[in-house]
Amino acid sequence: SVIIHMTNPKVLLTRTLPPASQNILENSSDIELFHWKDDTVIPRHELLRRVSGVNGILCMLTEKIDAEVLDAAGPSLKVVSTMSVGYDHVDINELRKRNISLGYTPEVLTEATADLTVLLVLASTRRLREGIKTVENGEWSDWSPTGMLGTQLTNKTIGIVGLGRIGEATAFRLKPFLGTDGKIIYYSPTEKKRSVILGAKRVEFDSLLEKSDIICICCSLNEKTKEMFNYSVFKKMKKNVILVNTARGSIIKQDDLVRALSEGLIGAVGLDVTTPEPLDRNHPLLKFPNVTIVPHTGSATLETRTLMGNLAVENVLCGVRGLSLPNAVCS
């Protein structure tokens, strides 16, 4: 008689998830879990070694999933589930070629990321970093009628680059700050229906650059948006523009940003994302007092990260069980 050995599907988890999500995965008794337990990004050689023969990968945006990883995994691999909404770290064409599904975590981080975008807009317009430093360094001398003056959002024009879920949630949050004469304009490849509620007008990219007092980068990173913000773009912007990026670092050509800042072309900058991450503490960007940088924390609330973790777990479990993914980029 023939004995068929049915083995449980193998899942490689590259990082420890928020506790609730981790529990769901660990309590899924029909899978065999390979967990990179160090609370560090899995080294590339470990990823390449441990991925061999698995059926599913649950990864983070810190892991580059390319042909080399997929080759190392071999033909057993059915699903890659990233605990992120962005998937520029995954070579989607290589996945498609091999019929591997890709799961991601849209929707659940929209609110948290929009909140952080607003935070960076306010921090940048009101010189929060300089203010905190002044207090901490004992340089806060007295109240002055002209001390630490920032700029106000009332009656300003805000330009949103990429009116997707996060761009739209950001616009809804910022709208009440604008008063009656403020405006929201946006640049997006397609007209967005909900922009009507916002009274937001779709404009060409150059027009957004010329008109905006505040620019929020909320688009995804792809071939079209990579280094979309470069020196010639910075030159087209208003002189005191506030620029905020909560999307991906390489949408901005960072050396050009340094140049534009040193030439005084920009009022203030707020970044949640940089190239590389982490940014070296001696990076020239950190020398400008009008640049505020936070360490890629757009989605970093316990609530949001738990929802992202749960969704990533569901995606990988469905994938290895041969079911369609609840949130698939490709299947």
Ligand code: DGY
């Ligand atoms: C994402 O999900 O793509 C964010 O950058 C991290 O939450």
